[in-house]
Amino acid sequence: MNEIYKKILAQSKSMFDELIQIRRHIHQNPELSFKEFLTAEFIRDNLRKVGIEYKTIAETGTVALIGKGEKCVALRADIDALPINEETNLEYASKNKGVMHACGHDMHSTMLLGAARILKGMESELTGTVKIIFQPGEEKLPGGASNLIEEGVLENPKVTAMFAQHIFPEEETGTISVNSCYIMASADELYWTLKGKGTHAAQPHLGNDCIMAASQLVINLQSIVTKYKNPIKPGLLSVTSIQGGSATNAFPDEVKLMGTFRANDEEWRSKMHDEIRRITNETCSLFGIKGELEIVKGYPALYNNPETTEMVNQTAKELLGQDSVKVFEPKLWAEDFAYYAQKIPSTFWFLGIRPKDIKDMPPLHNSKLIPDEKALTIGAAMLAGTAVNYINNFN
Ligand SMILES: [Zn+2]
Numbered sequence: 239m240n241e242i243y244k245k246i247l248a249q250s251k252s253m254f255d256e257l258i259q260i261r262r263h264i265h266q267n268p269e270l271s272f273k274e275f276l277t278a279e280f281i282r283d284n285l286r287k288v289g290i291e292y293k294t295i296a297e298t299g300t301v302a303l304i305g306k307g308e309k310c311v312a313l314r315a316d317i318d319a320l321p322i323n324e325e326t327n328l329e330y331a332s333k334n335k336g337v338m339h340a341c342g343h344d345m346h347s348t349m350l351l352g353a354a355r356i357l358k359g360m361e362s363e364l365t366g367t368v369k370i371i372f373q374p375g376e377e378k379l380p381g382g383a384s385n386l387i388e389e390g391v392l393e394n395p396k397v398t399a400m401f402a403q404h405i406f407p408e409e410e411t412g413t414i415s416v417n418s419c420y421i422m423a424s425a426d427e428l429y430w431t432l433k434g435k436g437t438h439a440a441q442p443h444l445g446n447d448c449i450m451a452a453s454q455l456v457i458n459l460q461s462i463v464t465k466y467k468n469p470i471k472p473g474l475l476s477v478t479s480i481q482g483g484s485a486t487n488a489f490p491d492e493v494k495l496m497g498t499f500r501a502n503d504e505e506w507r508s509k510m511h512d513e514i515r516r517i518t519n520e521t522c523s524l525f526g527i528k529g530e531l532e533i534v535k536g537y538p539a540l541y542n543n544p545e546t547t548e549m550v551n552q553t554a555k556e557l558l559g560q561d562s563v564k565v566f567e568p569k570l571w572a573e574d575f576a577y578y579a580q581k582i583p584s585t586f587w588f589l590g591i592r593p594k595d596i597k598d599m600p601p602l603h604n605s606k607l608i609p610d611e612k613a614l615t616i617g618a619a620m621l622a623g624t625a626v627n628y629i630n631n632f633n
């Protein structure tokens with residue numbers, strides 16, 4: 239292992255207890271997307287304590303620069319929590335009822351604070367600039383990433399590569415899972431309202447049957463995935479809610495449906511928006527009713543650039559050992575880091591947080607999720623190591 243990685247690892251390990259304290263404070267005081275005021279204050283206090291200057295961006299976002307020079311790599315952590323009631327029974331469980339860091343953004347923020355400190359400690363050795371970005375609102379549309387980009391986070395100095403990590407309950411602590419391809423999907427929200435004339439259930443001919451139309455619509459929509467998609471490409475349409483009707487003997491005037499549409503190909507995605515509209519209109523006209531569809535466009539698909547990803551691979555192997563690197567199997571989750579990756583070469587990796595002796599971890603967004611805090615120093619070192627490797631060795 240080269241000297242600089244040794245130094246990074248040693249630095250990171252020496253911060254173990256402090257990182258745990260920081261993480262538990264953030265965990266105990268979770269705040270919802272775009273309302274992370276106290277979290278942002280706490281992060282800024284921690285930056286100030288170690289002499290790192292910062293700027294506020296998009297209200298609850300924070301950006302700091304470490305090092306100097308034109309070459310600029312960015313590291314990003316998200317800071318928001320979810321509207322979930324924590325059920326871990328931990329002594330440092332959420333103090334805000336109904337709000338929980340169930341996606342590990344408390345871990346992400348802490349590890350980025352750790353990496354910032356490591357990099358600050360070796361600032362004179364850095365031959366470029368590292369932009370440290372604490373981003374609000376990952377869990378809620380339109381996504382904090384798009385706000386930050388609009389406010390110029392990728393400029394002054396211009397960011398030429400970007401990295402972020404996410405905790406991963408499926409893999410053991412100490413591992414890095416990564417892949418160079420579309421690793422996550424675009425996610426669009428679908429909202430239908432079917433409107434007809436309600437009638438007595440025994441006199442269907444005097445009105446419309448929106449229940450039957452809704453059922454047929456759910457079935458017809460499956461052709462998006464089975465007949466309109468190249469079968470070797472990923473994509474998904476799930477109807478997740480149908481609501482309408484309140485009696486056994488009456489057809490309602492209205493039925494509402496909700497669902498999600500996911501893809502990893504922008505062209506197919508927008509083409510399918512038209513198809514979903516067409517199928518909705520044609521199915522509804524078959525039943526003589528009106529179908530309204532609202533498509534709320536979510537994040538784009540997340541693409542990991544092959545070159546920056548190879549660099550992450552190298553960094554992880556050298557820093558954490560050959561066996562620590564796993565191939566990440568793409569998921570149809572969504573993540574607003576995709577907005578950065580659309581603009582500049584970027585890599586998003588997954589950090590294992592499953593303790594060795596536990597086989598079955600609750601998944602992300604689960605009220606019982608307890609990440610292994612041993613991952614904190616590993617993640618902090620990985621972020622710092624990746625930034626240093628990029629600045630020193632990547633053209
Ligand atoms: Zn999440």
Ligand SMILES: [Zn+2]
Nearest residue numbers: 341342343404
């Ligand atoms: Zn997340």
